[in-house]
Amino acid sequence: MAGKPLRSWVPAANADDCDFPIQNLPYGVFSTQGGAPRCGVAIGDMIVDLAACEARGLIEAGGTFAQPQLNEFIALGRGKWDEVRARLTELLAEGGDESLPLVPMAGARMHLPIRVTEFTDFYASKNHAFNVGVLFRGPENALPPQWTHMPIGYNGRASSVVVSGTPIRRPMGQVRGEDGPVWSRCRRLDLELELGAIVGVDSHMGERVSVEEAEAMIFGYVLLNDWSARDIQAWEYQPLGPFQSKALGTTIGAWVVTQAALEPFRCQGAERVAPLLPYLREERPGFYDLIVGWIMNGQTMGRTNYNVMYYSSAQQLAHHTVSGCPMRVGDLIGSGTISGPTIGETGALLEMTQGGKNPVEVNGEERTFIEDGDEIGLYAYARGDGYRIGFGPCTGRILPAQE
Incomplete structure (x- = not known):
């Protein structure tokens, strides 16, 4: 018998009609008032500030999350993609780190997520x-x-x-x-x-x-x-x-x-x-x-x-x-x-x-x-x-x- 689906400590992420549950964790680039564009991950109605996570030593991605597009992170390869996804899942799951730096989506501006080469x-x-x-x-x-x-x-x-x-x-x-x-x-x-x-x-x-x-x-x-x-x-x-x-x-x-x-x-x-x-x-x-x-x-x-x-x-x-x-x-x-x-x-x-x-x-x-x-x-x-x-x-x- 299948177990219950994984849940997050971010309440909105557990709603049946939420686009961004813990099983998703899509990447984007966002900014807040007075701040530079940087990389983030969507969870429920919030954005995980990946640049802040990396600055705090919660995630390691060579400083790429402070960039205004995802290209530098993507170029690190599939091993790093899998590692970061697993770490984010651990941090965001029930019982994870509730001090994680989150930004409300409602107060963020979204930017083109990648530098489109072709x-x-x-x-x-x-x-x-x-x-x-x-x-x-x-x-x-x-x-x-x-x-x-x-x-x-x-x-x-x-x-x-x-x-x-x-x-x-x-x-x-x-x-x-x-x-x-x-x-x-x-x-x-x-x-x-x-x-x-x-x-x-x-x-x-x-x-x-x-x-x-x-x-x-x-x-x-x-x-x-x-x-x-x-x-x-x-x-x-x-x-x-x-x-x-x-x-x-x-x-x-x-x-x-x-x-x-x-x-x-x-x-x-x-x-x-x-x-x-x-x-x-x-x-x-x-x-x-x-x-x-x-x-x-x-x-x-x-x-x-x-x-x-x-x-x-x-x-x-x-x-x-x-x-x-x-x-x-x-x-x-x-x-x-x-x-x-x-x-x-x-x-x-x-x-x-x-x-x-x-x-x-x-x-x-x-x-x-x-x-x-x-x-x-x-x-x-x-x-x-x-x-x-x-x-x-x-x-x-x-x-x-x-x-």
């Missing part, structure tokens, strides 16, 4: 790829011929990755007109519900990484919204793919949920359509039983499970290195839009409204795409026995274009 976005949901392909090419040609054989991705902009709560400005750009290009504000602004994997180990130029090695390179995951200007994208994407339509901003959650916290929820992904080449085959499932969804102006919209995805983050990372491309600590790998098989399970308005043909109602108002002032929020959690592993909020509000 950003690559993939296209790994078969449901999403098919739905979008039908809109642009019809059902017969919805999926490109290579889609079921390799993860498709593009290199995005690390410079426009921002933390949850940062406003996003509607872009201007070229769109298709009746007689050629027209300069216009984006009129088909969209979200993309994604999970982002954070690379925690460098690889070397000229060397390939196996799926198994890639799995061991992943430090953790964040919620990710890759904002998309669909009308700008439609005009620019052939033949080299999206460019300015994806450069306006990518929002990630403030909390990095570690691979260790998600391990109990590992599961299979979508059923294979065709056998993969050996370099992409997984020895064990690379997906997680995670409820994911999005909210618009406080109203719940799409909701599905991460296990609908066709390619895992480890497969994406392995494919990324197949040419010998080096990966670095702090690289961000976007899963691509997570969509289930029905309209209510889609992770983008493009799918939900069938390209704008079928408006949805949001708090009594019609929407086909995102309007100025709208706020989009993403959420994700895994349900355990008496606890849940959550990611916290990932939100952004749209500001008017600078015309």
